[in-house]
Amino acid sequence: MTTAAPKRLTTSAMIASFADPDQRTTPAPFGHALARLAQERPEIVGMSADLAKYTDMHVFRDAHPDRFFQMGMAEQVLLGAAAGMAEVGLVPFASTYSVFATRRAYDFLCLDIAEPGLNVNVVGGLPGLTTGYGPSHQATEDLAILRGCPNLVIVDPCDSVDIEQAVPALADHDGPTYLRLLRGQVPTVLDEYDYRFELGRAAELRSGRDVLLISTGLMTMRALQAAQRLEADHVDVAVLHVPTIKPLDREAVIRAARSDRLVLTCENHTVVGGLGEAVASTIALAGIGTRLGQVGLPDEFLAAGALPTLHDRYGLSTDALVARVRAELSDRAPWPADPTPPSA
Template structure:
């Protein structure tokens, strides 16, 4: 894992006079999924948390040796006395965050999604969710947002966490979503899990009059032929696909679902009660995420909707460049357009 800011576990580097160590200038770990020339905002989570902390002294931040790579460094630099570096010990970090919440603080605990879910699940479940504490777990690199392969690709985090009682789960689209969601998560009395988009995050939703509301889905555009039900970065791709499909006289609507749990079943059911093709879009495995939640909502609501899933396959994914991987696994805008045309 040369070039990774956080390998699964550190190993001593081996260098010799005959094999000099190369200086790496880019990293698949922190690669951006933004399109070339797209408007972006730097570290929106870090700046939103910093602004909130200026108003609320009970806000604290924790990191498991990854402040720079979860945008927590913005908060750390502004509020060093309220930042806690826990080292490579995710379980201990969540346990400490639970104790801080018991004492009246409002912690935001950040690490990579794979470590927050696979490695520290028991602490999240029993120390935080079971007592219903106001701890906000921030998971960076959700789904396929790194090219570093299965050890760092959190493709199944929603499936792991949706079954955890008391836990609110959000998967945000862009910098606008993040900026508005951070104070809402702090205000929420129970625990939350945020799938964090970090670094230079696209700015998209300001063009649609959007306002984040915890627990609510939002229709961003209407359309009579196709309904995209999307979450996370895939809402950006769904909007791009809907715009491109206009050239083929295909009218596509986009329903953004930023809160995965509790799911806004009322709005989703209202949108499903048409004869449109429904395409669920998520940066997550097809198992246990948004697509299955929407399908269950349709089944329980007896809508009879035809639903197809644009999601990651039920397998360990390859390593590589993000644009190549998104094309390969069906998350690119081109792939979404092709999927719709094939299904109509």
């Protein structure tokens, strides 16, 4: 008698979703939000560098074919043409992969778009570790590259709610923006938290006395999941969602950090040059002494493979985040009490 070999589970490295198997999702929220907005605003145009299907721009293309421009695999041309369209009053949304928009076409984004302050919205797919295709497609350092670009607004949405609400806000903003796109079947999370996206504003989604997780992008979803699981350990976790990386809501960060809680920043980006360092400098410059740690990707080129495996390996999964909080709470000694002033 022979035993059938176990069925091998496979995951497409390129289009794998970071959503949990039983999680509520919304299909292509960016594409549908942009198509709806374009019905009201004839000046909006969509563009892509041969990646419409993989940045959900195909939804806009099918709804408004006369306002969609396929630029081919030429990201510099994509951004240069978007700048020209903005110069004549159009509002372009130009989509490609984050690695190509940042590494390959940075000079065009900086000098053609940001320096004159044009209303061009760059949409970067596969930000951070949202593909298993290795360093050629993993934009683990896009925030570090772009935070230094003057005039540029940077948004890292958590879920479909964030994306749908961010699209009209970006179109209304008088200047260039960069959106870290979550594509395909995107989790729907923030509708349970009475949340409303506001450009440049952070939002406290949960309060908690023991730990503060300052998170952005898909890591806000993981932070909320970790907070719920840590309740079983009687650990009270607050979550501050920061959808706008630049300009950073410094007042919200400073207000939240003024406590004796453990503070961890959580981001789908290298620990160099992203949210963690932005929060750390904000806290330090405000003169706040607090216990601060970073949850993010290591400063190295990452491996290729199935996305769930990579998130576990590099500390972005909910399991990894829960374990990190537990370790930090057990390893860190309490802060020493303030010294008693000498008696007169």
